[in-house]
Amino acid sequence: MPTSPHGSPDRGLKPFILAIHREALETAAAKGLTGALAQVAALQDTASLASAKAGRLVTEEEVMRLLLRERRARKIHEAVGTAPVAPVRKPAAAPSRFRLGRWRALAMGVARSASAGLAGKVRL
Template identity: 90%
Template sequence: MPTSPHGTPDRGLKPFILAIHREALDTAAAKGLTGTLAQVAALQDTASLASARAGRPVTEEEVMRLLLRERRARNIHEAAGTAPVTPIRKPAAAPSRFHLGRWRSVAMGMARSASAGPAGKARL
Protein backbone atom coordinates (compact mmCIF):
# COMPACT_ATOMS: atom_id res chain seq x y z
CA MET A 1 0.00 0.00 0.00
CA PRO A 2 1.68 3.21 -1.10
CA THR A 3 1.79 6.29 1.06
CA SER A 4 0.55 9.70 0.02
CA PRO A 5 3.00 12.58 -0.60
CA HIS A 6 1.91 14.13 2.71
CA GLY A 7 3.28 11.19 4.69
CA THR A 8 -0.02 9.80 5.92
CA PRO A 9 -0.99 6.16 5.38
CA ASP A 10 -3.66 4.98 2.96
CA ARG A 11 -7.33 5.35 3.82
CA GLY A 12 -7.59 1.61 4.42
CA LEU A 13 -5.03 1.84 7.22
CA LYS A 14 -6.60 4.84 8.91
CA PRO A 15 -9.29 3.04 10.97
CA PHE A 16 -6.86 0.25 11.74
CA ILE A 17 -4.22 2.67 13.04
CA LEU A 18 -6.76 4.57 15.16
CA ALA A 19 -8.06 1.36 16.73
CA ILE A 20 -4.59 -0.07 17.32
CA HIS A 21 -3.42 3.18 18.90
CA ARG A 22 -6.28 3.14 21.41
CA GLU A 23 -5.39 -0.45 22.30
CA ALA A 24 -1.70 0.44 22.57
CA LEU A 25 -2.52 3.28 24.99
CA ASP A 26 -4.54 0.86 27.14
CA THR A 27 -1.69 -1.66 27.06
CA ALA A 28 0.85 0.98 28.08
CA ALA A 29 -1.38 2.02 30.99
CA ALA A 30 -1.76 -1.62 32.05
CA LYS A 31 2.02 -1.95 32.10
CA GLY A 32 2.19 1.01 34.49
CA LEU A 33 3.52 3.54 31.99
CA THR A 34 2.20 7.08 32.34
CA GLY A 35 2.51 10.42 30.62
CA THR A 36 4.87 10.92 27.74
CA LEU A 37 6.50 7.52 28.19
CA ALA A 38 3.13 5.81 27.66
CA GLN A 39 2.42 7.93 24.59
CA VAL A 40 5.80 7.13 23.02
CA ALA A 41 5.41 3.42 23.70
CA ALA A 42 1.92 3.43 22.17
CA LEU A 43 3.18 5.33 19.13
CA GLN A 44 6.01 2.83 18.58
CA ASP A 45 3.68 -0.16 18.98
CA THR A 46 1.16 1.38 16.59
CA ALA A 47 3.79 2.05 13.92
CA SER A 48 5.14 -1.48 14.25
CA LEU A 49 1.73 -3.16 13.94
CA ALA A 50 0.66 -0.88 11.08
CA SER A 51 3.87 -1.74 9.22
CA ALA A 52 3.05 -5.43 9.40
CA ARG A 53 -0.46 -4.83 8.07
CA ALA A 54 0.64 -2.43 5.32
CA GLY A 55 3.48 -4.60 4.09
CA ARG A 56 5.82 -1.62 4.19
CA PRO A 57 7.45 0.42 6.94
CA VAL A 58 4.99 2.87 8.51
CA THR A 59 6.90 5.53 10.39
CA GLU A 60 5.99 6.92 13.77
CA GLU A 61 5.75 10.32 12.07
CA GLU A 62 2.99 9.03 9.76
CA VAL A 63 1.07 7.67 12.72
CA MET A 64 1.47 10.92 14.67
CA ARG A 65 0.29 13.01 11.71
CA LEU A 66 -2.79 10.85 11.36
CA LEU A 67 -3.55 11.09 15.08
CA LEU A 68 -3.11 14.87 15.14
CA ARG A 69 -5.28 15.30 12.05
CA GLU A 70 -8.03 13.23 13.68
CA ARG A 71 -7.76 15.19 16.94
CA ARG A 72 -8.07 18.50 15.07
CA ALA A 73 -11.06 17.25 13.10
CA ARG A 74 -12.75 16.08 16.32
CA ASN A 75 -12.10 19.45 17.99
CA ILE A 76 -13.56 21.32 15.01
CA HIS A 77 -16.72 19.18 15.09
CA GLU A 78 -17.10 19.67 18.85
CA ALA A 79 -16.52 23.43 18.60
CA ALA A 80 -19.11 23.78 15.82
CA GLY A 81 -21.86 22.86 18.29
CA THR A 82 -20.83 25.44 20.90
CA ALA A 83 -20.60 29.20 20.87
CA PRO A 84 -17.18 30.56 19.92
CA VAL A 85 -15.09 31.58 22.88
CA THR A 86 -13.12 34.78 22.55
CA PRO A 87 -9.75 34.72 24.27
CA ILE A 88 -9.13 37.18 27.05
CA ARG A 89 -6.33 39.50 26.10
CA LYS A 90 -3.91 40.29 28.86
CA PRO A 91 -1.10 42.83 28.66
CA ALA A 92 2.30 41.28 28.11
CA ALA A 93 3.76 43.13 31.09
CA ALA A 94 2.42 45.24 33.92
CA PRO A 95 1.97 48.87 32.89
CA SER A 96 4.64 51.26 34.08
CA ARG A 97 3.93 54.17 36.40
CA PHE A 98 4.25 56.52 33.43
CA HIS A 99 1.46 54.73 31.56
CA LEU A 100 -0.75 54.61 34.66
CA GLY A 101 -0.30 58.37 35.08
CA ARG A 102 -1.22 58.97 31.45
CA TRP A 103 -4.31 56.80 31.77
CA ARG A 104 -5.41 58.77 34.82
CA SER A 105 -4.83 62.11 33.08
CA VAL A 106 -6.75 60.93 30.01
CA ALA A 107 -9.59 59.70 32.21
CA MET A 108 -9.63 62.97 34.16
CA GLY A 109 -9.64 64.93 30.89
CA MET A 110 -12.60 62.91 29.68
CA ALA A 111 -14.44 63.58 32.92
CA ARG A 112 -13.80 67.30 32.62
CA SER A 113 -14.88 67.40 28.97
CA ALA A 114 -18.07 65.51 29.81
CA SER A 115 -19.04 68.10 32.41
CA ALA A 116 -18.36 71.01 30.06
CA GLY A 117 -21.36 72.71 28.52
CA PRO A 118 -21.97 73.50 24.88
CA ALA A 119 -19.79 76.61 25.11
CA GLY A 120 -16.88 74.56 26.48
CA LYS A 121 -17.03 76.16 29.92
CA ALA A 122 -17.39 74.04 33.01
CA ARG A 123 -20.77 74.28 34.69
CA LEU A 124 -20.80 75.00 38.38
Protein backbone atom coordinates in the same frame (compact mmCIF):
# COMPACT_ATOMS: atom_id res chain seq x y z
CA MET B 1 1.32 0.30 -1.30
CA PRO B 2 3.06 3.66 -1.42
CA THR B 3 2.23 6.58 0.81
CA SER B 4 0.74 9.78 -0.48
CA PRO B 5 2.91 12.91 -0.72
CA HIS B 6 1.36 14.18 2.50
CA GLY B 7 2.63 11.20 4.45
CA SER B 8 -0.72 9.68 5.41
CA PRO B 9 -1.00 5.89 5.44
CA ASP B 10 -3.24 3.95 3.09
CA ARG B 11 -6.97 4.37 3.63
CA GLY B 12 -7.46 0.76 4.66
CA LEU B 13 -5.01 1.21 7.53
CA LYS B 14 -6.78 4.18 9.10
CA PRO B 15 -9.33 2.27 11.26
CA PHE B 16 -6.69 -0.30 12.11
CA ILE B 17 -4.20 2.35 13.26
CA LEU B 18 -6.82 4.17 15.33
CA ALA B 19 -7.88 0.96 17.09
CA ILE B 20 -4.30 -0.22 17.66
CA HIS B 21 -3.27 3.15 19.04
CA ARG B 22 -6.13 3.12 21.55
CA GLU B 23 -5.06 -0.34 22.73
CA ALA B 24 -1.40 0.71 22.82
CA LEU B 25 -2.29 3.62 25.11
CA GLU B 26 -4.14 1.24 27.44
CA THR B 27 -1.19 -1.15 27.42
CA ALA B 28 1.23 1.67 28.26
CA ALA B 29 -1.01 2.74 31.15
CA ALA B 30 -1.17 -0.86 32.40
CA LYS B 31 2.64 -0.96 32.38
CA GLY B 32 2.66 2.12 34.60
CA LEU B 33 3.80 4.59 31.95
CA THR B 34 2.30 8.07 32.09
CA GLY B 35 2.43 11.34 30.19
CA ALA B 36 4.79 11.80 27.27
CA LEU B 37 6.51 8.47 27.91
CA ALA B 38 3.22 6.62 27.48
CA GLN B 39 2.45 8.59 24.32
CA VAL B 40 5.83 7.77 22.77
CA ALA B 41 5.56 4.07 23.67
CA ALA B 42 2.06 3.87 22.19
CA LEU B 43 3.19 5.66 19.05
CA GLN B 44 6.11 3.27 18.56
CA ASP B 45 3.94 0.20 19.13
CA THR B 46 1.30 1.49 16.73
CA ALA B 47 3.84 2.19 13.99
CA SER B 48 5.38 -1.25 14.43
CA LEU B 49 2.06 -3.11 14.27
CA ALA B 50 0.81 -0.99 11.34
CA SER B 51 4.02 -1.77 9.43
CA ALA B 52 3.40 -5.49 9.81
CA LYS B 53 -0.19 -5.16 8.57
CA ALA B 54 0.71 -2.85 5.66
CA GLY B 55 3.65 -4.91 4.48
CA ARG B 56 5.82 -1.78 4.38
CA LEU B 57 7.43 0.58 6.86
CA VAL B 58 4.86 2.87 8.49
CA THR B 59 6.70 5.63 10.27
CA GLU B 60 5.79 7.13 13.62
CA GLU B 61 5.37 10.45 11.81
CA GLU B 62 2.66 8.96 9.57
CA VAL B 63 0.83 7.59 12.59
CA MET B 64 1.07 10.92 14.42
CA ARG B 65 -0.23 12.83 11.39
CA LEU B 66 -3.18 10.48 11.11
CA LEU B 67 -3.96 10.79 14.82
CA LEU B 68 -3.74 14.59 14.76
CA ARG B 69 -5.88 14.83 11.63
CA GLU B 70 -8.49 12.58 13.21
CA ARG B 71 -8.45 14.60 16.46
CA ARG B 72 -8.94 17.86 14.54
CA ALA B 73 -11.78 16.38 12.51
CA ARG B 74 -13.48 15.18 15.70
CA LYS B 75 -13.18 18.64 17.31
CA ILE B 76 -14.61 20.32 14.23
CA HIS B 77 -17.47 17.81 14.12
CA GLU B 78 -18.22 18.37 17.81
CA ALA B 79 -18.03 22.16 17.42
CA VAL B 80 -20.57 22.12 14.59
CA GLY B 81 -23.10 20.28 16.76
CA THR B 82 -22.77 22.60 19.76
CA ALA B 83 -23.92 26.15 20.32
CA PRO B 84 -21.25 28.83 20.03
CA VAL B 85 -19.62 29.61 23.33
CA ALA B 86 -18.48 33.09 24.28
CA PRO B 87 -14.74 33.22 24.88
CA VAL B 88 -13.61 33.30 28.47
CA ARG B 89 -12.03 36.65 29.23
CA LYS B 90 -9.29 36.93 31.76
CA PRO B 91 -9.73 39.59 34.41
CA ALA B 92 -7.81 42.74 33.62
CA ALA B 93 -4.49 43.13 35.36
CA ALA B 94 -4.03 45.96 37.81
CA PRO B 95 -2.85 49.07 35.97
CA SER B 96 0.84 49.81 36.14
CA ARG B 97 2.20 52.95 37.76
CA PHE B 98 3.02 54.29 34.31
CA ARG B 99 -0.56 53.79 33.10
CA LEU B 100 -1.95 55.38 36.25
CA GLY B 101 0.25 58.42 35.65
CA ARG B 102 -0.98 58.74 32.08
CA TRP B 103 -4.60 58.47 33.26
CA ARG B 104 -4.01 61.22 35.81
CA ALA B 105 -2.39 63.44 33.20
CA LEU B 106 -5.27 62.81 30.82
CA ALA B 107 -7.81 63.55 33.54
CA MET B 108 -6.01 66.76 34.45
CA GLY B 109 -5.92 67.79 30.78
CA VAL B 110 -9.65 67.20 30.44
CA ALA B 111 -10.29 69.17 33.63
CA ARG B 112 -8.20 72.10 32.32
CA SER B 113 -9.93 72.12 28.95
CA ALA B 114 -13.34 71.96 30.61
CA SER B 115 -12.50 74.95 32.81
CA ALA B 116 -11.45 76.99 29.74
CA GLY B 117 -15.04 77.10 28.60
CA LEU B 118 -16.47 76.75 25.10
CA ALA B 119 -13.51 78.45 23.43
CA GLY B 120 -11.27 75.52 24.31
CA LYS B 121 -7.74 75.84 25.62
CA VAL B 122 -6.37 79.33 25.90
CA ARG B 123 -3.39 79.87 23.62
CA LEU B 124 -0.64 82.27 24.59
